[in-house]
Structures are given as C-alpha cells and as structure tokens.
Amino acid sequence: MKILTAAQIHQLDLYTQEAEHITSLALMERAAEAFVGWFTKHTSLQKEIWVFCGRGNNGGDGLAIACLLINRGYKVKPFIVKSGPLTSDCAANLSRLEKMVAVTSIVTEEDLVKIPANILIIDALLGSGLNREVTGVYAAIIDKINATENKVYAVDVPSGLYSDYPAKHAAIITADHTITFQMPKLMLFLSDHEAFTGAWHIVDIGLKMEGAADIVSDYSYTDAAVIHKMIRKRPVFSHKGTFGKVLLIAGSKGMMGAATLAAKSILRTGAGLVCVHIPGSGVDIVQTLIPEAILSIDPNKEVVTVLPDIDGYSAIGIGVGLGEHPYTADVLEELLVSSVDPLVIDASALNILASNPHWITHIPPNSILTPHPRELERLAGMKFQNSWERLHKAIEMAKKMQVIIVLKGAYTAVVMPTGVVHFNSTGNSGLATAGSGDVLTGIITSFLAQGYSPADAARLGVFAHGYAGDAAAEVKSKAGMIASDITEYLPMFFLDFEE
Numbered sequence: 001m002k003i004l005t006a007a008q009i010h011q012l013d014l015y016t017q018e019a020e021h022i023t024s025l026a027l028m029e030r031a032a033e034a035f036v037g038w039f040t041k042h043t044s045l046q047k048e049i050w051v052f053c054g055r056g057n058n059g060g061d062g063l064a065i066a067c068l069l070i071n072r073g074y075k076v077k078p079f080i081v082k083s084g085p086l087t088s089d090c091a092a093n094l095s096r097l098e099k100m101v102a103v104t105s106i107v108t109e110e111d112l113v114k115i116p117a118n119i120l121i122i123d124a125l126l127g128s129g130l131n132r133e134v135t136g137v138y139a140a141i142i143d144k145i146n147a148t149e150n151k152v153y154a155v156d157v158p159s160g161l162y163s164d165y166p167a168k169h170a171a172i173i174t175a176d177h178t179i180t181f182q183m184p185k186l187m188l189f190l191s192d193h194e195a196f197t198g199a200w201h202i203v204d205i206g207l208k209m210e211g212a213a214d215i216v217s218d219y220s221y222t223d224a225a226v227i228h229k230m231i232r233k234r235p236v237f238s239h240k241g242t243f244g245k246v247l248l249i250a251g252s253k254g255m256m257g258a259a260t261l262a263a264k265s266i267l268r269t270g271a272g273l274v275c276v277h278i279p280g281s282g283v284d285i286v287q288t289l290i291p292e293a294i295l296s297i298d299p300n301k302e303v304v305t306v307l308p309d310i311d312g313y314s315a316i317g318i319g320v321g322l323g324e325h326p327y328t329a330d331v332l333e334e335l336l337v338s339s340v341d342p343l344v345i346d347a348s349a350l351n352i353l354a355s356n357p358h359w360i361t362h363i364p365p366n367s368i369l370t371p372h373p374r375e376l377e378r379l380a381g382m383k384f385q386n387s388w389e390r391l392h393k394a395i396e397m398a399k400k401m402q403v404i405i406v407l408k409g410a411y412t413a414v415v416m417p418t419g420v421v422h423f424n425s426t427g428n429s430g431l432a433t434a435g436s437g438d439v440l441t442g443i444i445t446s447f448l449a450q451g452y453s454p455a456d457a458a459r460l461g462v463f464a465h466g467y468a469g470d471a472a473a474e475v476k477s478k479a480g481m482i483a484s485d486i487t488e489y490l491p492m493f494f495l496d497f498e499e
C-alpha cells in the first residue's frame, strides 16, 4: 500500500467523491462511522466522553462522531473551537449536533473549563490540515488535555503532529490511540512519535484506491495483500535444488548460537540446503542442534579465518556471531572482492565494514545490509539526533552504496537503492530479544537463495519474521518469547500465505 502525503490523500478524497458521486459531507460521515466502529468495539458505555473539535474537517469528523455516539447511547460532551470561521462541513455537522445536545464554544483560553478525571477524550482539534505551529487557544486546549490522566483517542492524527514530517513545536496531543483513516501516515513510523500517537489503527473509509494508481510516493507499507502477490508457489515437480543452496558464514567461540539460529531459519523458510561455515569448536553444537545442516569447518577453532569455496551457492549470508577478529575481517574483504551476486550482510560483518569504509565500494550491487540503529550509526560514522534523521541517512546511504538497507526496529524500513522505503506491518516488541536479528538474516538469505529478487527477499523476509513473531507472541507472550520461538513459528507464515 502506498503511503501518501496529506495533499495526496486530499486528491484521493476528491477522486472518490467524483467517482462515487458523493459529497465531502457524506465522506466525512463515513470517516466518522469508521472511527465509531473502532471506538465502540474498544471502549465501554460507562464513561463520559468529551469530544474536542477544531474549526476544520478534523473538527467536522469530531462533531459527526459525537452525533453517532449519542445515537448509540454514549454520554457525550462536545466542544467546538470558535476562534474563527468553520469549514462548511464542520458547520453542517455543528448545526446537526446542536439539535441533539449543547455544544460548548471555546473562543479564547478563558473559555476552557477544568477537565475532570475518569472520562474518555476524543481529539478532533486538528488533522492532516495542520500547516503551522500550534499556538494560542489550540495549544492551551492541547496542554490541558495532556495534563490529565484520561485516555485520549485521536481522530486521524494526534492534533499538532504533521502527517508527513516531524513537528518542531511543543503543543501536540499525546494520545493513547490514534485511529487513522484509510492508510497510515508517514509520521506513524517514526519512533520519536510514539509518545504522541500511542498505538495506531487504520480504519477503512472506502476511498477508491485506484485513484492512487498514478500518484507517486517514495514510501509504502508492506501489508498482507502485498505479500500474497509476492509469494510464489512451490512447483510440484521440484527437488531441493529448486529451492536454492545457501552458504552461511557465521559464528565464533561463545557465539555459535547465532549461527544455529540463522541456519535453522534458513531451513524453516524453505531453502533446499544450507551449508554453514563455522570455526572448529562449533561443530558439535551446530551439528547437534541442526542435523539438517551441512558444515564447512574452518581450520581455526575460535574464529573464521578462511573463506570457503563460494562457487555453486544461490545466496551467501555473512556476519551473525562472527566477531571482528582481523583474520575474520580479511575473510569478509575477500568475499566482497570475489562476489558478483548480492550478499546478505549483518551484525559483525557490518561492524567490520564500519571500521573499513573503503571496502564499501566492493559490496556487490543490490546486496542486503541489515543494521539495527546502532549498527547504522557505526556504518554512517555519526550519531543521529532523531528517527527522521536516521531514516534519511539510511536513504542517502542506500542510494550512494546501491544496496538495500534493512533498518531494523518496529516497522522495519526496507530502503531500496532507488531511495524508496517500504515499512513493514508485522512484528511486536517481543522481537526485541537476543538472536532475533540472526533469525532475520537467515530468513532473508533463504528467500534470496530461492530466487526472489533482493528487493522481494528483503521485504518478504522482514514480513515473515514479524509474522512468526506475532504468532509466537500469541502463545508465548511478548516478554516470554525468545528468538528460537520465532524460528519455530515460521511455518505459520507459510500456512497462511503459501498457495
């Protein structure tokens, strides 16, 4: 799904109105119904609901929401900011609501009343139309709402937060939930914004998505529909050669677990065969834990010192648990220089690269690098002030290096050499556990070996990793799940997505 800017969504709005011969007021009603559908499923009738509405269409949504909630028996107290004129749809919904209940006007800060405890708050002050710093009466209301302990539900976006770029001012609603219309907005993917958005949820308001076909966006959201289209059938007349042969160069004394996690994940995601090149002391561990893997044994017991023969493999992954011994660094350099096909490069291999930036030119084009934020900082040779700067540095690096950067974290960003970014839709905080990244490296390398393009292998891999993590969390809990659980639950992904 494309991620559109506020202006592009407005364009899609107009397209929908024209295509369906409906008014903007009718579309507003649909948005209100979608919000209320979510809201009534997740809250109780018991508490009074205070709805704060601005002068624009976000406020119009709020007023329409208030009408719908009253009709469903909720106790609702609506407020409208009247520091200037209202948009026509906002005004239309205000006169409708005023026939049902008293609506308190807020013209200046003096009109603000004390907000009690133990109510629910719906924030419909400002939406995607935000175009300047929030000050005056809007800022005063936002501060007052934020100062209470009440649960806050933001309509479309938390008021004061720009949809498409980071806010610089202070007056922003800190919502517990953001119920966003039709598609996620770019700002929902930035970790610094979690304090404002809380948990976010997409509700369908029936915009006609074919109207977005010609709209260009550098950002997209990898959801289940995208994956269904991407995943390929396993042919009936197949053999293990059909599904690729992976070489994994991994492990060092004390970190053999990383090699086993990645190797097992390679097999659990459908690759035909995996050969793991490990230091000598890891043989018993890896062979016992994964009898299905073939071993290539390094002459050194503790670290990898020799590059095995790389001919005949469909994909090569390097880095998990490797350590950064100078001999191991030499192996990475030799691999980079001698490889033509894209590699998967993770963990220690990324840190070795960060210490030897002149090797970057040897990385085969379209290789997949999977840094977590700290590894990206090392690679970039700088500290990032915020998640916006981090994302944009990843974009700059992916373009310059002509590689795919998988910037890991919640909503992992898969950044293409073109600069296009695909945010992932699966996963949960239970994935923040030791070894989880090793599992991801295995999965991506496996898909690459099976003939998926590097771009698809990276997106599929990240999605499947998160999907397995979600399945694991349902049984083991977020806190209780460990990296090997992610591997064990990988088949759930194929059960749901394989043809």
Ligand SMILES: NC(=O)C1=CN([C@@H]2O[C@H](COP(=O)(O)OP(=O)(O)OC[C@H]3O[C@@H](n4cnc5c(N)ncnc54)[C@H](O)[C@@H]3O)[C@@H](O)[C@H]2O)[C@@H](O)CC1
Residues within 6 Å of the ligand: 009, 010, 013, 027, 028, 031, 054, 055, 056, 057, 058, 059, 060, 061, 087, 125, 126, 127, 128, 129, 130, 131, 132, 133, 134, 135, 138, 155, 156, 157, 181, 182, 205, 207
């Ligand atoms: N798909 C869509 O686009 C739909 C949008 N709808 C709603 O419409 C909203 C967008 O509505 P609008 O474009 O009217 O904009 P808003 O309601 O977000 O803002 C209203 C007005 O506030 C003014 N404003 C901007 N920044 C301000 C600031 N810092 N302080 C004070 N005033 C400020 C602007 O001039 C704008 O006209 C969406 O967020 C959504 O809630 C829904 O009604 C229906 C469908």
Ligand SMILES: Nc1ncnc2c1ncn2[C@@H]1O[C@H](COP(=O)(O)OP(=O)(O)O)[C@@H](O)[C@H]1O
Residues within 6 Å of the ligand: 372, 407, 408, 409, 410, 411, 412, 427, 428, 429, 430, 431, 432, 433, 434, 435, 436, 437, 438, 439, 440, 465
């Ligand atoms: N809060 C989170 N929500 C969703 N996924 C997360 C979260 N935190 C981490 N992850 C995922 O877990 C994995 C962690 O990888 P990494 O940091 O390399 O771990 P390790 O080095 O321990 O293997 C990544 O795929 C990342 O996207």
Ligand SMILES: [K+]
Residues within 6 Å of the ligand: 058, 123, 124, 125, 126, 127, 154, 155, 156, 157, 158, 159
């Ligand atoms: K809002």
